[in-house]
Amino acid sequence: MRFIISAMKSGTVDSWSAIGLSSHRQRVPCDRVQFRVSSGFVLALWCLVALSACGLTSQQRVLYNLGGIQVGIVTDRTTDERASPAIINRHPADYTPRDIRSLINSLEVSGWSGLFIGAFATPQPKPVFTPAEVLMLADPLAAAFHQTTPRERVFFSIQNPDAPYDSDRTSGSLFFRDEYLHVILTDHYALLKADPGGGETRDPRDDKGMRLWVVAPAAAAVVPTNKEPHWTAFEKVHISLKPQEVLAAQAAAPAKTASDQKQLAVSATEQPAVKGGASTATAIATESANDLRLQIRELTSANLELRSRMKEQSDTITELKAQLEQLRNELGTGTTTLERKPSKKPAAP
Numbered sequence: 001m002r003f004i005i006s007a008m009k010s011g012t013v014d015s016w017s018a019i020g021l022s023s024h025r026q027r028v029p030c031d032r033v034q035f036r037v038s039s040g041f042v043l044a045l046w047c048l049v050a051l052s053a054c055g056l057t058s059q060q061r062v063l064y065n066l067g068g069i070q071v072g073i074v075t076d077r078t079t080d081e082r083a084s085p086a087i088i089n090r091h092p093a094d095y096t097p098r099d100i101r102s103l104i105n106s107l108e109v110s111g112w113s114g115l116f117i118g119a120f121a122t123p124q125p126k127p128v129f130t131p132a133e134v135l136m137l138a139d140p141l142a143a144a145f146h147q148t149t150p151r152e153r154v155f156f157s158i159q160n161p162d163a164p165y166d167s168d169r170t171s172g173s174l175f176f177r178d179e180y181l182h183v184i185l186t187d188h189y190a191l192l193k194a195d196p197g198g199g200e201t202r203d204p205r206d207d208k209g210m211r212l213w214v215v216a217p218a219a220a221a222v223v224p225t226n227k228e229p230h231w232t233a234f235e236k237v238h239i240s241l242k243p244q245e246v247l248a249a250q251a252a253a254p255a256k257t258a259s260d261q262k263q264l265a266v267s268a269t270e271q272p273a274v275k276g277g278a279s280t281a282t283a284i285a286t287e288s289a290n291d292l293r294l295q296i297r298e299l300t301s302a303n304l305e306l307r308s309r310m311k312e313q314s315d316t317i318t319e320l321k322a323q324l325e326q327l328r329n330e331l332g333t334g335t336t337t338l339e340r341k342p343s344k345k346p347a348a349p
Contacts, residue, residue, distance in 0.1 A: 059074070059075050060072060060073070060074040060075070060155070061073055061074075063140065063143065063144050063147070064140035064143075064144070067136065068158060068159035068161060068164060069133070069136055069137065069140075069156070069157070069158050069159075070155075070156065070157040070158075071137065071140035071141055071144055071154065071155070071156050072144065072154070072155055073144055073147065073148050073152050073153070073154055073155070074152065074153060074154075074155050074173065075151060075152055075153075076089060076151055076152055076153040076175055077232065078229040078230050078231070078232075079150065079151045081150075081151070087177075087229075088150035088151060088177075089148070089150050089151070089152070089153065089175045089176055089177045090150075090176040090177055090178065091145065091148035091149055091150050091152060091153075091175070091176060092145060092146050092147065092148055092149075093145040093146075093148070093176045094145075094146065095142055095145060095243070096142060097138035097139045097141075097142045098138070099142075099243070099247060100137070100138045100141045100142045100145075101134055101135070101137075101138040102246070102247055102250050103181060103241065103243060103246060103247070104128070104129055104134060104137065104138075104141070104183075105127075105129070105134050106214055106215045106218040106241075106246060106250070107127070107128040107129070107183060107212060107213070107214065107215075107239070108125035108126060108127055108128060108212070108213040108214070108215055109125065109126060109127075109128045109185060109188055109191075109210055109211065109212055109213070109237075110123040110124060110125045110126070110209075110210070110211050110213065111123050111188065111191040111207075111208040111209045111210035111211065112191065112208060112209050123209065125213045126190065128170070128185065128188065128212070129158075129170070133158060133170075137156060137158075141154060141156070141174070145176070148175075152175075153173045153174065153175035154173060154174050154175065155171070155172070155173040155174075156170075156171065156172060156173070156174075157169055157170070157171040158170040158171070158189070159189070160189035163189075166189065167193065168187065168188070168189040168191070168192055168193055169187055169189050170185075170187065170188045170189050170190075171185075171186050171187045172184045172185040172186050172187075172237075173186075176243070177227075177229065178227050179242055179244070180221055180223060180227070180240045180241065180242060180243075181240065181241045181242070181243045182229060182238060182239075182240050183212065183238060183239050183240070183241070184231075184235050184237065184238045185210060185212055185237045185238070186207075186234065186235075186237070187208075188208070188210060191208045191210065193206070193208065207236055207237050210237045211237065212237060212238065212239035213239075214239065214241065214246075217249040217250060217252075217253040218241065218246040218249055218250060219241075219245070219246070219249070220239055220240065220241065221240045221241055221242045221245075223240050
């Protein structure tokens, strides 16, 4: 309004009818109307570009899409470059597929399926990823972290191999910030959604009572308030790890004796996997069960790798057999006379 009044005083706008504030029907020059329309379009376009530059729009790109598994990069809305100090992620992150496999292999999730099961039984933790999914995710996740920027995070989505057309999927995101790896789980296909009835879809705020856990010898990290990300309403299920500590603990785990493992279980009461108010005996039992599950998962992963190598060797042997059979056929049809020709013996002295 101030701009309009000042323009009138300076003579830029010659009458109230030029700005539509009067009922007098005076004609406005066409070139002046065209100038005002063009100026409004440029101003709107500039605002749109400014909003995009400020990061108010979220961008997502898929880097891997195979076998029902998607891995990609998405804008991280919890970052803020204008803050003091700036809140940004520690990306790109240089971790090998083996490191990524060790980190995600230590994650478990608990929750309930349906509407009433959570009220009658305590959900037991189960691996977030199957051994096959861990092997398939390691390379794409490592490659994605090499391409992320400080304002982005890596996301994943896995469809249920037993029910590929169901809406339940294992999905979430990961990002490195400061000395932590933050893991967010938004859904898991092993935990079936509750039916709200009436043909309505599941409420996106329904997290199925999911909770993330960490399997020993890894431990969940306690993040100080000043380093805790500002989680959104749809990021209630999350957990944080210190990657270097987790990898070091897993590397040193085979060298520990049974007594050392029991001592570790007793001292790990701050880990979220040990529920508050549980006794020391319950904590030891829980850690022992976690150790057993971790060993089973490691053995399963090793078994899958051996089976993959055996399959490759079997395919190689089959190919060699086919080539040998082809050579036999060629020798039998084309060079039979050469095979029957007797060899020359040196003449007797």
